[in-house]
Structures are given as C-alpha cells and as structure tokens.
Amino acid sequence: MKKIKSIIFVFALLVVGSSCEKFLNLKPQQNLDQELALSNDANVKTVMVSAYAIMRSSGIYGGCILRNSELTGGTGEISWQGTYNGPREIYNHQIIAANGEITYQWLDSYKCINICNNVLSALTVVNAEDREIVEGEALFLRSFMYFDLVRFFGKNYEPGAANPQLGVPLVLTPTGAIGNDNFVGRNTVEEVYAQVLKDLERAAAILPQVRPDGTSPYYATSGAANALLARVYLQKGAFDKARDAADKVISSQIYSLTATYAEAFNNEEYSSEDIFSSKFTSADGINQMTEFWSTTEYGGRDGDIEILDGHLSLYDPADQRLGLFWSGNDAMRSGKWNTMYGLVNLFRLAEMYLVRAECNQRLGTSVGNTPVDDYNMIHTRAGLAAATSVTLDDILLERRLELAHEGFKLHDMKRLKHNIGTLPYNDPRLVYPIPDREMTANPALKGQQNEGY
Numbered sequence: 001m002k003k004i005k006s007i008i009f010v011f012a013l014l015v016v017g018s019s020c021e022k023f024l025n026l027k028p029q030q031n032l033d034q035e036l037a038l039s040n041d042a043n044v045k046t047v048m049v050s051a052y053a054i055m056r057s058s059g060i061y062g063g064c065i066l067r068n069s070e071l072t073g074g075t076g077e078i079s080w081q082g083t084y085n086g087p088r089e090i091y092n093h094q095i096i097a098a099n100g101e102i103t104y105q106w107l108d109s110y111k112c113i114n115i116c117n118n119v120l121s122a123l124t125v126v127n128a129e130d131r132e133i134v135e136g137e138a139l140f141l142r143s144f145m146y147f148d149l150v151r152f153f154g155k156n157y158e159p160g161a162a163n164p165q166l167g168v169p170l171v172l173t174p175t176g177a178i179g180n181d182n183f184v185g186r187n188t189v190e191e192v193y194a195q196v197l198k199d200l201e202r203a204a205a206i207l208p209q210v211r212p213d214g215t216s217p218y219y220a221t222s223g224a225a226n227a228l229l230a231r232v233y234l235q236k237g238a239f240d241k242a243r244d245a246a247d248k249v250i251s252s253q254i255y256s257l258t259a260t261y262a263e264a265f266n267n268e269e270y271s272s273e274d275i276f277s278s279k280f281t282s283a284d285g286i287n288q289m290t291e292f293w294s295t296t297e298y299g300g301r302d303g304d305i306e307i308l309d310g311h312l313s314l315y316d317p318a319d320q321r322l323g324l325f326w327s328g329n330d331a332m333r334s335g336k337w338n339t340m341y342g343l344v345n346l347f348r349l350a351e352m353y354l355v356r357a358e359c360n361q362r363l364g365t366s367v368g369n370t371p372v373d374d375y376n377m378i379h380t381r382a383g384l385a386a387a388t389s390v391t392l393d394d395i396l397l398e399r400r401l402e403l404a405h406e407g408f409k410l411h412d413m414k415r416l417k418h419n420i421g422t423l424p425y426n427d428p429r430l431v432y433p434i435p436d437r438e439m440t441a442n443p444a445l446k447g448q449q450n451e452g453y
Contacts, residue, residue, distance in 0.1 A: 038122035045126070048134055051115040051141050052219065056278045059104030060112075063278075063288030063344050065148060066407030067305070068101060072430060073410030075421035077311035081331070082292065082304030093420075093429040097436035097453050105152065106435050109145040110171070116142040118174040136207035140220035140228070143199035146170070147232055150192040152432045153450070156414040156425065159237030163190035166448055170195055185444040186434075193236055200229045204245075209252055216254075217270035217277050223249050224276040227347040230355045235415050243359030246352040247368040249275065255349040261321050261382055261402075264348060266339040275347035280340075287344050289337040293405065295328040299340035306331040307405075314401060320383040321401055334405045345406065353377050354399045361392050371395065378402050428452040 037043055055061050071080055071091040080091035086101040095102065116138040126134050146168070154167035167189040175182055187195075204225035210216050216223070226248045233242035249255065256272045258264045264273050280287045286299055294300030307325055312332065315322040324335035336345075357374035360366055368374075375395055376386045382402075387394070396416070399408075410420075410430070417425045433453035439445050 038118060038125070040125055041127045041130070044119055044122050045130070045134065047115060048119050048137055051112050051119070051138070054108060054112040054115060055141055055144070056280070056284065057104075057108040057111075058285075058288045059101070059108040060145075060148070061278045061344065061346060062280070063290075063292070064101060065105055065152070066289060066344070067292050068105075068152075069407045069410040070305075070405055073413045073420055074311075075423075077308055077409075078405070079306045079308055080304060081306055082301065084304070087292070087304070093423065093427075095429075095433060095453075097433040097439065097449070099433070099435075102152070102432045103435040103437060105432075106149070106438060109149050113142050113145050113171060114175050116145075117172060121174050132206040133208065136203040136222075136225070137220040139199040139203040140207070140225050143196045143203070143232075144228060146192055146199075147196050147228070147235075150189055150196075151235065151411055151414075153434060154189045154192070155431055157189055157193060157236045163193070164188050166450075167192040169444075183442050183444040186448050193232070196232055197229070200225050200232065204229060204248075209254055217274040218279050220276070223252060223254055224347060227275045227352060230352060231347075234355055234359070235411060237415070239359040239362050243356050243363065243365070243367055246355040246359070249352045250349070250356065250368060257349055257353075257377065257381055259381075262324055262335070264350070265324075265336040265345065266342055268339065268342045270343060273349045274343065274345060275349060275352075277346050278344040280342065280344070282341050284341070286340045287337075287342070289344055290340050290342075293334050293337040295333065297328060298338040300337075303329040303331055303333060305334070307334055308332075311404065314397070316384060318383060319401070320381075321404075336405055348406075350378055350402050354395065354402060357390075358392070358395050358399065361390070361395055 037047055058064055067087070068090050070078060071087055072093070080088055082088070086099050089095045089099055090101060119134060119138040120142075123131055123135055150167040155165040157163055165188065166186040168186055169184045170187045170192060171184060172195070203220065204222050207220055207222040207225055209222050211219055211221060226245045230242050230245035230249065233239075233245060255275055258271050258273050264271055267274075270277055270279075278287070290298060290300050292301065292304045295303040312322065312325060325332050326335050327333070353374045356368055357371045360368075360374070361371040372387055372390045375390045375398055378398055380386050399412070412418075413420050414425045414430070419425065420427075420430060423429060428451040431450050433450050434445060434448070439449055
C-alpha cells in the first residue's frame with residue numbers, strides 16, 4: 001500500500017486553517033517537520049485532534065460509508081436516483097476498482113490510522129495525567145477505521161471458523177518516507193478483528209466516561225469504546241461479549257433515550273442519546289448524509305436516495321417512526337438527514353438496547369434487563385403498545401426499523417446471512433475491490449485483489 005505522511009498533512013491543515021480538500025493543493029514547504037509535530041505535549045494533542053478531522057471526512061464518517069452500506073444492502077427498500085456514477089455502481093453491485101467512493105474510503109481511513117500510529121509513537125512526551133486519554137483516543141479511532149475497512153473490503157466474519165479470508169493490511173507503526181518496508185500485504189479477517197478488539201479493550205479501560213470539557217459525544221470516551229466493542233462482538237457472533245459491552249454503556253446511566261424518536265435526529269448539538277457523533281458546522285461544509293438523503297429544501301441535492309414501499313410497508317401504521325418519512329421532489333425521503341450543519345449520529349443508545357436485547361434473547365439470559373423490557377424501551381418510544389413477550393425475529397425487525405438508513409444495512413444483512421436481492425450474503429459482489437491505485441502502487445498486494453475484480 002502506498003501510504004502518505006498523514007501526520008504532516010493534518011498538522012499543516014490545522015495550522016493554516018484550510019479544509020481537507022483545499023489542503024491537497026498546498027506546497028510541500030508549508031508542511032511541518034514530523035519530529036516537530038510530535039515534539040511536545042501540545043503538538044501531539046493538536047495532532048490527535050486532527051485525527052478527528054480526518055474521521056469526519058466525507059469519504060468516511062462525514063457520511064459516505066454510512067450511505068454506501070445502505071446502498072449496497074438496501075435492495076428493494078431504497079433506490080439511487082442521483083447522477084453520480086460512483087454511488088450508482090455501489091447500488092447496482094457493479095463496482096470497478098477505480099471507483100472514487102471506495103478509493104476515498106480507503107485513503108481517508110488509512111490517513112486517520114497513520115495519524116493515530118504517529119500519536120501512539122509519541123506518548124512519552126504527553127503529560128502523564130493526560131497520556132492514557134490520548135492513547136485511548138488513538139486506539140479508538142484506529143480500531144474504528146479498521147473495523148469498517150475489514151467489513152467493506154473483506155468477506156464476512158464467520159463465527160466459529162478460522163476466518164483466513166483476506167481482510168486489509170494492518171499497519172500499526174508510523175509511515176514516514178516511502179520504502180520497501182512500507183509495502184505490506186493484506187492480513188486475514190481474523191487478524192484484523194483481533195487487532196480491533198485488542199485496541200478497543202485497552203481504550204475502554206483507560207478512557208474517561210465523561211470528558212470534563214463537555215465534548216464527550218464528539219471525542220472518544222469509554223462509552224464510545226464499549227459501544228464499538230458491542231458492535232464488533234455482535235458482527236462476529238460473540239453474543240455474550242456484545243451483550244456485556246452494551247450493558248456497560250446502558251448501565252453507566254450517562255446516556256438516555258430522547259423523549260421521541262424524532263428528537264434523536266437533525267440536531268445541531270448532541271442529544272442525551274448520542275454516544276459518539278460527527279459534528280458539522282458551516283465552516284466544515286455540509287454533512288454527506290443530508291447531501292444525498294435530502295433535497296434542496298434542506299440543503300441536499302435533488303433527492304438522490306428514494307425510500308421505497310418495500311421499506312415503508314414494514315412499519316405499523318401507528319409507528320411514529322413512519323411519520324418521520326416525508327415526500328419531497330416526488331418521492332419519499334428519510335427524515336433523519338435534514339440538517340446541513342448538524343450531527344451525523346454514529347452511536348446512539350437505542351442501538352445498545354437492541355444489541356443487549358438480541359444477545360440476551362439468543363443466549364436465554366437477562367443481563368441488565370430482560371429482552372422484552374429492552375425491546376419495549378425502543379418499541380414504546382415509537383408510540384406502539386408494549387409487548388408482553390418477544391421473539392428474536394421481533395427484536396431484529398425492531399432493529400431494522402429503528403436503525404434504518406444509519407449505515408447498518410449491509411453489515412446486518414451479512415451477519416444474519418440474508419440475501420440482498422438475488423445475491424447471497426457472501427456473494428463477491430458485496431465485497432468492495434481493493435482500490436486500483438493501491439493495487440498498482442503496492443507490489444505486496446499482487447494477487448490479493450478480491451474475487452471478481
């Protein structure tokens with residue numbers, strides 16, 4: 001893989017106050033030396049903040065990979081009507097290795113990873129009282145990047161199997177000048193998951209529950225690390241560990257569900273339900289979820305993504321979540337993404353209730369609460385009558401409705417082994433190709449392209 005000195009890239013970005021896109025045109029002499037960028041406590045912390053800026057890039061958690069999960073997995077429930085060819089290839093399961101969407105995901109993710117690796121290499125200069133927080137932040141973001149990289153670019157994790165299928169390259173040390181040592185091949189899916197979990201377990205143990213400056217939902221906390229642990233363990237079918245991680249988030253009592261479903265979305269600041277979010281202001285530019293899911297009325301395009309009856313028909317007519325959908329530009333739209341400069345919700349408390357309910361139901365346990373009580377926390381907030389008993393299918397449907405159009409679709413379909421249209425969950429067309437530029441630049445990737453590309 002051809003890697004870039006991202007630490008210099010982002011530190012210079014902060015110094016000059018440019019956007020990520022504008023910085024790409026800066027002259028090399030405007031960059032700061034890497035040793036200077038990592039030379040003292042203040043600089044390392046500034047560089048760590050820059051990792052969050054990359055995390056919010058449009059190619060990743062500015063919204064595009066959430067959108068792409070829905071486009072890839074949402075056959076029959078949503079429709080892509082936009083003019084951009086990259087998302088259209090993703091929606092039609094006809095991606096080429098030169099697709100710009102998947103290329104930007106790869107590049108932005110590895111930029112963020114390299115920044116985190118640089119921060120982790122410089123912990124000794126960080127003030128002792130803050131060192132574990134900085135370490136935890138870097139480990140959290142690195143694991144976040146790798147988890148989604150392996151889910152998109154590797155075949156599905158198969159519980160109980162060795163999982164030798166190729167994932168993505170694990171790069172755990174800083175990348176400086178490009179040389180032969182920088183060219184590494186793909187690790188297995190098992191190896192990537194193991195590293196993600198190692199990073200997250202450490203992050204959850206050393207990060208604070210609440211940041212004293214009031215920025216908790218925008219920066220890593222133990223709650224965010226445990227929420228991601230719950231998501232990772234659920235994806236790999238480790239239901240006891242997913243349940244326990246979700247229970248830690250819920251039982252912390254730091255977060256609470258908003259009074260109504262609608263109040264969880266389109267916020268300019270975090271709500272009581274947000275565990276971790278990307279925040280956008282007018283200086284950052286529009287978030288990508290609004291751009292593609294909404295219409296010009298709310299700052300989006302012309303309405304690139306339409307919601308189909310195949311999804312809308314899943315709701316009880318009395319379900320208040322159904323009322324959040326709206327008609328705009330002659331089609332139905334998701335009402336979750338109508339704020340240009342607000343939040344992109346990445347982890348909500350509702351997800352944790354549904355993870356705990358599903359895992360307890362599968363295991364026949366009641367850790368934290370019974371499955372039916374956790375189910376009812378979400379079900380009754382939607383204006384529906386409380387259930388007296390639930391099945392696994394009930395819980396999975398509730399998850400499908402509650403988390404619709406937030407980036408879960410492809411990954412849930414794969415872990416539940418559901419067909420996507422006529423494609424089986426493990427069809428090669430549901431795995432993204434390694435970007436062509438990486439295959440060309442990195443000789444270690446020779447012969448490691450995904451099937452069908």
